[in-house]
Amino acid sequence: MTYESGTDQYDPWVKRLHVKMASPSLKDNTGDADRLIRTLKRELEVENIRIPYSLLANLPHKLRELQYDCSVAVYEDANIWNIIDIFPPDGYQQSYGIALDLGSSTLVMRLVNLDKGEVIRELSFRNPQITVGTDILSRIYYATQTGGLEELHSMLLDKINDKIHELCTQLEITPHEILALCVAGNTTMTHFFLGLDPYWICREPYIPVVNSPELILCKDLGVHINEMAPVFALPNVGSYFGGDLIAGILVSGMNHEKEICLLVDVGTNAEVVLGNKDWLMGCAGAAGPALEGGVASMGMMAGPGVIDKVWIDPETGKINYHTIDDLPPVGICGSGLIDLVAHLYLSGMIDLRGKFVPDKCGNRLVEIDGIGHFVVVSAEESATNQPLTLSQPDIDSLIRSKAAMYTILTTITKTVELSLRDISKFFIAGTFGSYIDPRSAIVIGMIPDLPLDTYIPLGNTSVKGATLALISREAREECMGIRDKITYLELNVNQEFMNLFSAAKFIPHTDKTLFPSVKVNESQAIGGA
Amino acid sequence: MTYESGTDQYDPWVKRLHVKMASPSLKDNTGDADRLIRTLKRELEVENIRIPYSLLANLPHKLRELQYDCSVAVYEDANIWNIIDIFPPDGYQQSYGIALDLGSSTLVMRLVNLDKGEVIRELSFRNPQITVGTDILSRIYYATQTGGLEELHSMLLDKINDKIHELCTQLEITPHEILALCVAGNTTMTHFFLGLDPYWICREPYIPVVNSPELILCKDLGVHINEMAPVFALPNVGSYFGGDLIAGILVSGMNHEKEICLLVDVGTNAEVVLGNKDWLMGCAGAAGPALEGGVASMGMMAGPGVIDKVWIDPETGKINYHTIDDLPPVGICGSGLIDLVAHLYLSGMIDLRGKFVPDKCGNRLVEIDGIGHFVVVSAEESATNQPLTLSQPDIDSLIRSKAAMYTILTTITKTVELSLRDISKFFIAGTFGSYIDPRSAIVIGMIPDLPLDTYIPLGNTSVKGATLALISREAREECMGIRDKITYLELNVNQEFMNLFSAAKFIPHTDKTLFPSVKVNESQAIGGA
Numbered sequence A, B: 001m002t003y004e005s006g007t008d009q010y011d012p013w014v015k016r017l018h019v020k021m022a023s024p025s026l027k028d029n030t031g032d033a034d035r036l037i038r039t040l041k042r043e044l045e046v047e048n049i050r051i052p053y054s055l056l057a058n059l060p061h062k063l064r065e066l067q068y069d070c071s072v073a074v075y076e077d078a079n080i081w082n083i084i085d086i087f088p089p090d091g092y093q094q095s096y097g098i099a100l101d102l103g104s105s106t107l108v109m110r111l112v113n114l115d116k117g118e119v120i121r122e123l124s125f126r127n128p129q130i131t132v133g134t135d136i137l138s139r140i141y142y143a144t145q146t147g148g149l150e151e152l153h154s155m156l157l158d159k160i161n162d163k164i165h166e167l168c169t170q171l172e173i174t175p176h177e178i179l180a181l182c183v184a185g186n187t188t189m190t191h192f193f194l195g196l197d198p199y200w201i202c203r204e205p206y207i208p209v210v211n212s213p214e215l216i217l218c219k220d221l222g223v224h225i226n227e228m229a230p231v232f233a234l235p236n237v238g239s240y241f242g243g244d245l246i247a248g249i250l251v252s253g254m255n256h257e258k259e260i261c262l263l264v265d266v267g268t269n270a271e272v273v274l275g276n277k278d279w280l281m282g283c284a285g286a287a288g289p290a291l292e293g294g295v296a297s298m299g300m301m302a303g304p305g306v307i308d309k310v311w312i313d314p315e316t317g318k319i320n321y322h323t324i325d326d327l328p329p330v331g332i333c334g335s336g337l338i339d340l341v342a343h344l345y346l347s348g349m350i351d352l353r354g355k356f357v358p359d360k361c362g363n364r365l366v367e368i369d370g371i372g373h374f375v376v377v378s379a380e381e382s383a384t385n386q387p388l389t390l391s392q393p394d395i396d397s398l399i400r401s402k403a404a405m406y407t408i409l410t411t412i413t414k415t416v417e418l419s420l421r422d423i424s425k426f427f428i429a430g431t432f433g434s435y436i437d438p439r440s441a442i443v444i445g446m447i448p449d450l451p452l453d454t455y456i457p458l459g460n461t462s463v464k465g466a467t468l469a470l471i472s473r474e475a476r477e478e479c480m481g482i483r484d485k486i487t488y489l490e491l492n493v494n495q496e497f498m499n500l501f502s503a504a505k506f507i508p509h510t511d512k513t514l515f516p517s518v519k520v521n522e523s524q525a526i527g528g529a
Helices: A032-044 A059-065 A136-144 A148-171 A187-194 A243-252 A334-346 A358-364 A392-415 A431-435 A438-443 A461-471 A473-485 A495-504 B032-044 B059-065 B136-144 B148-171 B187-194 B243-252 B334-346 B358-364 B392-415 B431-435 B438-443 B461-471 B473-485 B495-503
Strands: A014-020 A048-050 A069-077 A080-087 A096-102 A106-113 A118-126 A178-185 A230-233 A261-265 A269-275 A280-286 A306-312 A319-323 A365-368 A371-377 A388-391 A425-429 A455-459 A486-488 B014-020 B048-050 B069-077 B080-087 B096-102 B106-113 B118-126 B178-185 B230-233 B261-265 B269-275 B280-286 B306-312 B319-323 B365-368 B371-377 B388-391 B425-429 B455-459 B486-488
Touching: A014 A032, A032 A048, A032 A059, A032 A069, A032 A080, A059 A080, A069 A178, A096 A148, A096 A187, A096 A461, A106 A148, A106 A461, A118 A148, A136 A148, A136 A187, A148 A187, A178 A187, A178 A243, A178 A461, A187 A230, A187 A243, A243 A261, A243 A269, A243 A280, A243 A425, A243 A455, A243 A461, A243 A473, A261 A392, A269 A392, A280 A392, A306 A334, A306 A371, A319 A371, A334 A388, A334 A392, A334 A431, A334 A438, A358 A365, A358 A371, A365 A388, A371 A392, A388 A392, A392 A495, A425 A431, A431 A455, A455 A461, A461 A473, A473 A486, B014 B032, B032 B048, B032 B059, B032 B069, B032 B080, B059 B080, B069 B178, B096 B148, B096 B187, B096 B461, B106 B148, B106 B461, B118 B148, B136 B148, B136 B187, B148 B187, B178 B187, B178 B243, B178 B461, B187 B230, B187 B243, B243 B261, B243 B269, B243 B280, B243 B425, B243 B455, B243 B461, B243 B473, B261 B392, B269 B392, B280 B392, B306 B334, B306 B371, B319 B371, B334 B388, B334 B392, B334 B431, B334 B438, B358 B365, B358 B371, B365 B388, B371 B392, B388 B392, B392 B495, B425 B431, B431 B455, B455 B461, B461 B473, B473 B486
Parallel strands: A048 A080, A096 A178, A178 A230, A261 A425, A280 A486, A425 A455, B048 B080, B096 B178, B178 B230, B261 B425, B280 B486, B425 B455
Antiparallel strands: A014 A069, A069 A080, A096 A106, A106 A118, A261 A269, A269 A280, A306 A319, A365 A371, A371 A388, B014 B069, B069 B080, B096 B106, B106 B118, B261 B269, B269 B280, B306 B319, B365 B371, B371 B388
């Protein structure tokens, strides 16, 4: 789903209109505010236009200074057109908006030119709440302590305001030229952003304070752009199905597809949506941070020197890898980890339970504190002067995570009496998802054995979705339509789920017919099972 | 126009609804805000319901405390229903609103029970801005000085907040149970109330900042009732035609009458509306403060001991009077002054130019600093131990004022090619107007010589109109309808106006055929003209 300036679909939330009013005279002595509204009504051909109280005090000075010829920023909400601000007609030619991905680890902010629908600058930065807790549950707990919620809210807002200030300084624009803000995040992050208590999100029956926040103004929230700029938070479906996933569906366009599509956002939670233009079903389940590389001893978030791709020569057993920015290796990220385990399996160095095969590993297998470690990068090659190793528990953890993912995928398709083979497009949302080699993910049995072109990485769909909502009225309405369309499947971790999970805790699976393409070199075939 | 609880017309701005929601469960895990909105949509059968951001933070606590069974205060604005607050279902059984007359001398505040449409308490108090200037022009000038506007705004708001606090304490209600505020005042007072610069109101081409203020919330304005309570200011038509007069028309109901009606609000400005159900024409002109008793040396605002009625025995020439609360006299108010001058004329003590007739006045006429003074109350009878006197300049001033009033009445009727005799109902708005004896006003030629039952005093139409707007949706809509219907007649003080004015500067008028009922005792007939 793309929008371009000049097409019908390009319809930004905030519009700037050139408004030239008749100057006051004895024959036309309408009030200043009424004069502006009267002219705007004619221009926009609408009934309800609102000028906020906070603009009234300065209005007569401004209109006279501009000789009743100005540029007016407006947006529509429930058939009411609200004035944000009034500008000179020939200055400030651009309107800006901010799209924000409220990631629990990383925030991504885009400055968008609303007049042209162009992304001017994108920057990403760590979520400052990480200092309170890397995982969201520990932050929810922290929020229950006195002042905790306020602290989490303001550390987030302060950081966002700092970055806005940074953007404005770099680009030489003033914050009051930024006229709208769209955010997408999971339900808890949206709560933190709005200063709402997430206490009930993680407690049965899992109730958010709000799923579809009404219109909020930046001045009330404390975001330092134009104080009358509206904030649109992509709606949540529930506690475990947030605006970030609505953004994913929006960006994928699966809600317009005739064929069955599946969307996965891989993270600590595996969030999955199945459906097409007629129906959408969503579910989410804990997959564990292993898929993101967050657990392995050498695991880390993507960054300079981090191994993001691995392949093992089947003939020589030589381990090849690629690091970000081609720097000496410092660790491995999720995509590298999936590659590594897939290739360890294909080369026979681990068996289908994910256990090291000492014969095949040779001297790469060392024991530290009684635990087997596989040396991926030697101390000499490593930027840390320490060997980078993968431990048996790291692999075990990844296998549990991939098994959880596969079980969730199986369960959601079974629920609607479909098979994984019915999926015509498999969208992978999230920056991390873009780095995963689907072939490796198939080999380890994390995702189904479908033709590789079925897999479509979408990148950071949260910031993309927030951008769409910023520049397209249709996209905003579509968010609401998607929210209303979704059936949320509460995953019952019952005996059947556990059976499926146990069967998936092998590489690629106990049922090899599910993964016909995955074949280990016969010579490397290993025993067991 | 009256509204009673239980009739179709009784439709208060703010409604309280009992809302019982389904408790959250795994099968129904909608968010708290969404749950409330969903239930309200069903109850109200409306599309758009808004819960303000400021209520969200506390919502989950409140709903759980009330076990999802509560009373919700809402109001409608442009097809959007806004939630003001959430209360226990069985506590706080009453909703209150405040109606406020923003008089430039006196403010009148009513506490209204919105559930029953009843006025609970009314109190009036001096406009604290009087310390800056008794007349509105001096306040407008003061507002142009640095910090002047802010000072005028906050002295007004502080006083209003004090009185609200006083009301709440007396009646044992909490300010957050007061859920709406309606105000009516002239254009300048409405500007001061809203903190808007009235600078351009008194300068050609006389442009208010705003005629029809949009919805304002109490928290933004700084009125200390429920912070989300909406404020409705009766709209102005222009700089010299304010919401107070819209209130007058609303209360008179002249906009529903078939016959020609006239409404006069007597004050420093004579504000006049002529019309019926088909058309309305308004104008305003300076009448001077004389009609209010504000100029005469013994003149003062109505209060204890103030002479409000005067009659002179035609046989004996004895001056009889009535004082407010039957206390010893301290001065005279406008209605007493009009009576006094009328009776002085009828008894021949002044001639048709308003000049003292020494022969008739006898020893009541004294000279102070070379100026003739008529002793109304002797020093012995007076509560001040000083004689209360009416000077020749006092009479001259009253005659100029009454001539201005009559000229304005003549001009507006002439403009639409009608005669004053075509008026079937002559409404007199304002507390002061209620005290005027129409017969005396006719005798001095201030108002036309129509049958006495043509004159209908309405009392304080500003506070009455604000009350109607508070308790009736129809009344609020009618205010907008009235505003749109009015043609404002800019009074040109041209030669014709001056000729009419000169002719009206006699008692009752140079053209005696206009006042056939006014006959001075033949024996007292005086010469001249």
